[in-house]
Amino acid sequence: MNNTSTNKDYDETQNENASSLRSQLGPLLFLTAIFFLNFISRIIFAPLMPSIEKDLGISHGEAGSLFLLISFGYFITLLGSGFISSRLKHRRTIIHSATVVGVALLIVSQINNLWGIRLGLLLLGMAAGIYLPSGIATLTSLINSRHWGKAIAIHELAPNMSFVVAPLLTEALLLWFSWRGVLVFLGVASVLAGLAFARFGKGGEFPGKTPSFRSSKMLFSEPAFWIMIILFSLGITGSLGIFAMLPLYLVTEYGMDRSWANTLIGLSRIPAVGMAFLAGWASDLLGPRRTLMAIFLLSGLTTVLLGVTSGYWTIIMIFLQPIIAVCFFPPGLAALSSIGPPSTRNVTVSLTIPVAFTLGSGVIPTGIGIMADADSFSLAIALTGGLILMGAVLSFYLRSE
Template sequence: MERYTNFRGQALLFLLFLWFIWFINFSVRMVFSPILPIIEDEFLVTHARASSIFIFLSAGYALGVIVSGLFSGKIGYKKSIVCALAMISMVAFLIPLAHNFFLLYLFAFVVGFSVGLYVPSVIPLITEYYSEKNWGKAIAIHDTGAAAGILATPLIALFLLNFFPWRGIFVVFACVFLVCSVVFLFVSTEVRTSNPPKTTLKDIIKIRSLWLMAVLWIFSMGANLGIYSIVPLYLTKELNLTIGYANTVLGISRLGSVVVAVACGFLIDRFDLRKVMFLVMIVTSVLVVMMGVVSVKYIGIILFLQASCVTGFFPIGLVALAKTFNREMRGLATGIILAVSNIFGSGITPYLLGISGDLHSFRLGITILGIFVGLASTLVFHLRELE
């Protein structure tokens, strides 16, 4: 197929539609965070048990990205994305029926799995639709959908809670996903790759940079979604703020993330990719540590700065993946790294922070996480493929 060489007309509209799909994918995955205090109170569970929902979300996501990485290129990226959107719509309709906490685990797993099918399909799709010189900008613009989702989700939840109980939020999401699946079916063109050789998976897992980037992604994901997931609990249960105020602070703290994500997309086309990645991670490390030690009156400012900074890592990381792996390996490599980083970064990290909150304080866990982010940032300079 002929690739788009600019961002005008149909090229821009298609990219914006992909952006919206990523936005709602990320939103439905993260909506558990702003309503977690309500769920915790309704089901009478501990911080750790409530936070363990994110383990099931992440485990499902990890399985989804692996499955998508293995098979989406063969069956077609369009079919994979339509299937993912339809599955999310179905499970979102079912979540309001859950009156047992274990059912929430099951539904969270399926939501994570369905969202996981999307990314390994859309990144190769973008690299097929747009010329290589525009990959950085296209991927960065698309990735701001996640940043916007993180920003908007608590505000959307707060708004919808004025009209529905927390269960009704998922019905709204279900309707939106149903519409998007139908629209995408008609406006997109199928893209497939040739069947990768049988040694592809074996070859990929032997690549040193795969695991170096996996570690970078784990701690960046932990500093982003890991912290995001427990912030409402941290603010309401430990700092004694109201849930409305906590979700407002959580949403506002993400205002700068969209701008930073786009800016990084343009910076990586002009500056050394590794240096930009290191700078983002080391500054994030400092801000995460500060989040664990500053007084309550400064927490909003630190949250804003930290959330804005850490978001810049992900468009950089996705471009690094695209440049490190060839066309046949790209989807699977993306799937492996996203799987590992989501299990540990956005699944186990909030669970460990929840345990820290139960046994001592959220502050201690957040501070330790910040230190590890700083240590991990030094691995950037061992990514030889990006020299």
């Protein structure tokens, strides 16, 4: 009882000490930059995949399975991130994540056999996995809870910008380097970012909460927790899962030139960048529940149409689908942060995201790749859209705001 009271007092003190959004904009942008490199280091393999597939002589299914290995590594360490951050504190956890992500990319860039690359990608996922719980915990400790929706929306600029930059950066660097050179570029950048945060970063000077039977049991008894696992799986599927296989889809199904496909995908993500702010604003105004219902309905429909349309309609869906899909994360993370007491916030994230990420960005792309080898690429995309539509129904069962 005393321990529970102490945790409650600590969390209330943290929120009272949290500052306004404007006063903490610098530290927030620094965390966003770290998250950007963390995210782009994982998704860069999507625009590189046509080149990697050709260089290594692998099938679509084998190409998709590479994303599964990244996701599995992410699953392992994200699930146990509380044990790491409880010892290192959130600040040092962020530093270690950034530097090891960079080292993993440098290792993969120097390996010539498929199994070695697979092990390197597993390490990459493991290094990336420890960031998000510590990043979110640091962010929410710096900023008052009234501004979490907007702060998370800014933080979510990282993946949104990654979706834009990854294909365009790939094509720019491939003019001078091989796909391995692209990995070296990002690896060096991530190591430097980690060192910079060690010197100039702010916040996170407190330990994470170690996942325990008590805290886990508390979350497991929440129906909303299980709903959020499914919703995050579907949300990640709509954004990262589709993005992972889209370059191969356009090159294989429509015969597009790789350079044009990546350029088109990069340009299609530009309008989506600002949507994170709109989604954060809508979440603060309407509440996460209603916002998520609308997002899943529109995201699922546009994904289905991406798989069944042709010609100009396909181009329209390439642009429209990501605009809707990226809106999931601000209300999704806001809803996730409201589950359970504040003292278990990082535990909630570290138990939800691993499963969701593995399914949405690992299992789904692998399944799409396997179906593509059976000449069913379009059907795989359409069926994925049908799965995303389920999120609109499940969101209804979240607690009303």
